[in-house]
Amino acid sequence: MAAFVDRVTVHVAAGNGGHGVASVHREKYKPLGGPDGGNGGDGGDVVLEVDPNVHTLLDFHHRPHQKAGNGRPGAGSNRHGARGEDKVLRVPEGTVVSTSDGRVIADLIGAGTRVVLASGGKGGLGNAALANPRRKAPGFALLGEEGETLDAVLELKSIADVGLVGYPSAGKSSLIAAMSAARPKIADYPFTTLVPNLGVIRSGDVTYTMADVPGLIPGASTGKGLGLQFLRHVERCAVLVHVIDMATMEPGRDPETDIDALEHELREYGGDELDLVGRLRIAVLNKIDVPDARDLVDLVRETLEARGLQVFPVSAVTGEGLPALGYALAAAVEEHRAALPEPEPVRVTLTPRAVDDNGFTVERDPDDPEGFVVRGAKPERWVRQTDFTNDEAVGYLADRLNRLGVEEKLAQAGAVEGDAVTIGDVTFDWEPTLPAGTLTAEESAGLGGRGTDNRLENNQRVGAAERLAAKRARRTPYELTDDGWSDDDLPEDVR
Structure with a gap:
């Protein structure tokens, strides 16, 4: 028999994004084929989905570590990497997802309801996607981001x-x-029920579900017996029914004492917020097929009704009283459903970003009075995507940060050259490219900063000049004649 597990801790990890690739198109008779490195694929997500056929969290008890697939890296010839496969975790309806510190993330109700528990990392761009008119042949690509863990x-x-x-x-x-x-386990000893059982009942035109909870005893709200472990399963019930054993022979037990003890445990567990006691509206006097029990019903009925409870004497063995109980429960459920508020339409509020909000902040480093910390989604993501073993990639990162306004903000905060600046997990010594605020973003975008294509073009021009000088050194000088040219007299475009 499969075990019932209703509380587990899972360690999920989304897939990492694939790296972009730096590649140059190579083909015969096409020496300048240009960059053709493809992008890396995004990492897969970890998704929770409600499945009506799942009734326990047992699978996650045995396999608490769940990981989505990684994105594939890009390749040459503009081939992009495949996206990582999502990891779909199927859970029962009514699963509440929270962090280890108790913050609720999602309450999954309704078949097919899905929530992304951990998002996969973004794939890195290849050098084909990084090329532009100013950077025609990037010699680097962006790295894929790591997926979220939780x-x-x-x-x-x-x-x-x-x-x-x-x-x-x-x-x-x-x-x-x-x-x-439903066919739960039934026996003549206490705590036979170790897991909640669920049954579907139809009374007239009303269909409703009924759940029984393992037996409660005094002290259940503090962890005694099995009560604390399963009291959570009555939190969502619209109607609570107190089933009283009319044939018990235990000393000190009677219907009123049982109800008082039960109300105390429900009040201690749910408090005023859940108001579980307010849902306790029906008392079922069970086992009236026993002669002494039937005689006891007449003695307690008036007292229980005075407490505001509907009383139904029944026998689960013979079926006596069950139809009347079923119709009473159906009426209570219908009353609860009618009182539910109409579902409100989903409203999405869009708040535009302030005109002076660059999406990042610059603060003093609390661990280093001379250092600074840059926080923001964009700069932190750019740092994660940078291959720090590639000088051109580092220059590209510096240009992006400069265009975003990070250098200007650092200067306004009092940073000077050589100060330690931390972005994400990377700390470096600040070397400003230009005095902050001297150029507009449009002007600075066209400059040949660190890692841009202008630097490579300069290198290409220097190499061309060296080749021309070597060629001229090997060339035989022209003889000066009446109708000829000397070497010094050659036109500029020929020399």
């Missing part, structure tokens, strides 16, 4: 309209077996 707590809270609560051996499992097609 330790998430999955907690199952059963979705049921009616919850049966009571002492151990009160007959809750027998009751749900008699009223539905």
Whole structure:
């Protein structure tokens, strides 16, 4: 028999993005084929999806580590890497997802509901995507980003309209077996029910679900017995039914004492926020097929009704009283459904970014009075994508940061050349390319800064000049004649 697990901690990791590639097109008779490096593929996401056929979190108990597929790297000839495969984790309806510190991430209700638990890393751009009129032949590519990682707590809270609560051996499992097609384990010893059981019941035109919870005893809200472990499964129930064992022979037990003890545990567990006691509206006096139990019903009915409870004497064995109980539960469920507010339309509020918001901040480093920390999604992502073993890639990063305004903000914050600047996980000594604020973004974008194509073009011109000088050194000087040219008299375009 499969174990029932309703609370687990899973360690999820999304896929890493594939690296872009720096490649040059090579083909016969085409020596200047240009860059053709493809982009890396995005990493796969870790997704939670509600599956009606899943009823427990047992799979994650045995396999708590879940990882999505990595994106494939790019290749030459403009071939992009494939996207990593998503990891879809199928969970039961009613699963609450939270962080290890208790912050709720999602409450999954409804078949097919999906939520991305960890997003895959973005793939890096190849040099073909980085080429532009000023940088015609990039000799570098961007790295793929790492996927998100998270330790998430999955907690199952059963979705049921009616919850049966009571002492151990009160007959809750027998009751749900008699009223539905569910077949829970039934025996004549306490704590036979170790997991919540769910049954579907139809009374007239109303169909509703009923769940029984392992027996509650005094102290259940503080962890005694099995109560604390399974009390979460009654949080979503619209109606709570107290099943009372009318044939118990335990000393000190009577219907009123049982109800008082149960209300105390529900109040301690749920408090005023959940108001579980307010949902306790029906008392089921079970096992009236026992002669002494039937005689006791008349003694307690008036007292229980005075407490505002509807009383239904039943026998799960013979079926006596079950139809009336079923119709009463259906009416209570219908009343609850009618009182539910209409679902509000989803409204999305778009807040435009302020005109002076560059998407990053510059602050003093709390660990280094002489250092600075740059925080922001763009600069931190750019740093993660940079291959620091490639000087051109580092220059490209510096140009991007300069155009974003990072150097200007650092100068305004009091940074001077040589100060330590931290962006993400990288710390470097600041070397400003130009005095901050001297040029507009349009002007600075056309300059030959660090790592741009102008530097490569200068190198190409220097190489061409050296080749021309060598050629001229090997050339035989022209003889000066009446109608000829000397070497010094050659036109500029010929020399």
